[in-house]
Amino acid sequence: MEDIIICRCQEVTEQEIIDAVHEGATTVDGVKRRTRACMGLCQGKTCGRLVERIVARESGRSAAEVTPQHSRMPVRPVKIGTFGGDGDA
Amino acid sequence: MRETYDVIVVGGGIMGCSVAWQLAKKNKRVLVIERRDVASGAAGATDGVVGYHTKKPGPQMDLAVQSIAMFETLGEQLGQDIEYGLRCGGLQPVEDKMQWDILSEIVEKQRESGVDIRMISADEACALEPQLSRDIYGALYSPTGGKVNPLRLTMGYANAARRLGAQFLTETTVTGFAIENGRVTGVHTDKGDFAADVVVNAGGAWAGKIATLAGLDLPITPRKGQLIVTEPIGPFMTATVQCARYNVVKFKPEAVTDPTAIRLGASLSIEQTEDGGLIIGGTREFAGYDVDNTFEAIEVMLRRALRFFPALRDVSIIRCFSGLRPYTPDGLPLLGPVHALPGFYMAAGHEGDGIALSPITGKLIAEWIVDGKPSYDLSDFDPNRFLKA
Numbered sequence: 001m002e003d004i005i006i007c008r009c010q011e012v013t014e015q016e017i018i019d020a021v022h023e024g025a026t027t028v029d030g031v032k033r034r035t036r037a038c039m040g041l042c043q044g045k046t047c048g049r050l051v052e053r054i055v056a057r058e059s060g061r062s063a064a065e066v067t068p069q070h071s072r073m074p075v076r077p078v079k080i081g082t083f084g085g086d087g088d089a
Numbered sequence: 090m091r092e093t094y095d096v097i098v099v100g101g102g103i104m105g106c107s108v109a110w111q112l113a114k115k116n117k118r119v120l121v122i123e124r125r126d127v128a129s130g131a132a133g134a135t136d137g138v139v140g141y142h143t144k145k146p147g148p149q150m151d152l153a154v155q156s157i158a159m160f161e162t163l164g165e166q167l168g169q170d171i172e173y174g175l176r177c178g179g180l181q182p183v184e185d186k187m188q189w190d191i192l193s194e195i196v197e198k199q200r201e202s203g204v205d206i207r208m209i210s211a212d213e214a215c216a217l218e219p220q221l222s223r224d225i226y227g228a229l230y231s232p233t234g235g236k237v238n239p240l241r242l243t244m245g246y247a248n249a250a251r252r253l254g255a256q257f258l259t260e261t262t263v264t265g266f267a268i269e270n271g272r273v274t275g276v277h278t279d280k281g282d283f284a285a286d287v288v289v290n291a292g293g294a295w296a297g298k299i300a301t302l303a304g305l306d307l308p309i310t311p312r313k314g315q316l317i318v319t320e321p322i323g324p325f326m327t328a329t330v331q332c333a334r335y336n337v338v339k340f341k342p343e344a345v346t347d348p349t350a351i352r353l354g355a356s357l358s359i360e361q362t363e364d365g366g367l368i369i370g371g372t373r374e375f376a377g378y379d380v381d382n383t384f385e386a387i388e389v390m391l392r393r394a395l396r397f398f399p400a401l402r403d404v405s406i407i408r409c410f411s412g413l414r415p416y417t418p419d420g421l422p423l424l425g426p427v428h429a430l431p432g433f434y435m436a437a438g439h440e441g442d443g444i445a446l447s448p449i450t451g452k453l454i455a456e457w458i459v460d461g462k463p464s465y466d467l468s469d470f471d472p473n474r475f476l477k478a
Binding site for chain 1 (some may be wrong): 100129240244248318321384388391394405407410
């Protein structure tokens with residue numbers, strides 16, 4: 001089961017996430033910084049909750065106690081042209 | 090006092106981890122105390138440009154030359170892939186004669202440090218980076234510029250330090266310093282007290298606040314840099330590219346006329362990471378400790394990205410982020426012992442040059458603590474320049 005891929009965008013396995021927790025990660029962002037999980041195209045929309053549960057399980061806490069990842073814009077991928085429009089500032 | 094260490098490093102960012110690793114290599118018992126997590130501040134919220142051409146001419150450039158030389162074998166020494174892209178080059182497209190003149194003048198001074206930085210024609214620049222817009226006046230080029238993955242580098246320092254016995258205490262806030270007979274003897278935290286002969290303040294943008302706890306008034310303040318990351322795409326560019334305004338904002342801010350650009354310190358810095366995503370920055374804003382992204386800054390940066398790389402129009406951005414750089418009034422970091430408080434060292438204030446200057450900073454601070462003096466003169470970075478005698 002250690003080979004199960006949790007973050008499909010970045011191909012991060014469950015074992016890598018477990019290792020990150022044992023290396024000191026206590027939050028979803030902590031796992032992210034160590035493994036790149038949640039850093040891909042979906043930005044953790046698929047795997048964020050799974051990562052949260054693994055952190056909880058490995059650190060003996062409830063999932064509610066694990067800080068979820070910090071949300072940032074954009075909510076969905078947006079084309080640069082949509083922002084960039086025409087003309088430069 | 091509960092436990093005793095040779096050195097306590099305050100701050101688990103790029104500087105704290107580099108200093109800890111170098112001290113552990115010298116067989117020192119080291120404790121790193123970090124308020125949140127390793128690389129949770131600026132180290133984890135930046136691009137990874139490691140180049141000479143964005144460094145201030147003079148001492149900062151000379152220090153960068155020493156530091157960048159260390160990158161060649163750094164990954165090997167840390168036992169971790171830090172995704173160091175050697176000699177990918179650094180390019181700064183110039184838009185007009187005014188920028189050309191300003192950059193040419195800075196380049197002349199930078200070259201005094203013996204580095205290969207030169208002004209090239211628009212044709213030469215486009216030959217180096219075929220995706221670059223033809224609508225440029227020329228460019229600055231530095232063939233030796235590199236790039237690194239800053240998160241992997243910080244974790245690399247931390248893990249290497251840990252393997253040599255250094256201890257890390259995260260989610261722990263420093264609340265004060267133990268001072269006896271005018272000397273620092275330890276650190277008070279919300280998780281207890283720790284004794285040490287030496288304390289290093291590697292608090293990045295928070296280093297000024299940490300110094301205040303020791304009764305020292307040092308002018309290190311946060312300066313926000315906003316960044317954007319795109320979806321991964323195929324090979325698009327090799328060099329790290331900053332628009333000429335990047336160096337103009339950094340070294341001659343009075344020459345910038347656009348009011349939005351002045352307020353946001355906005356220019357373009359763009360590089361492609363090993364996984365294919367592009368990291369687009371950057372702003373230099375004074376906004377206290379606020380780390381929110383603003384629509385205005387994102388729009389300004391993306392417009393500039395399209396100005397220089399029109400082919401990016403249909404590439405999607407997937408996330409914005411920001412980090413707080415430790416700004417100092419003269420643009421130079423504070424490195425070395427504080428005379429007013431024996432045992433108290435500074436290793437902070439690199440603003441946007443922290444990733445590139447981290448190897449040499451760690452090495453020289455460790456030498457200073459263990460050997461009594463660094464192997465390279467750091468008097469230009471003396472923290473005491475800001476303290477009244």
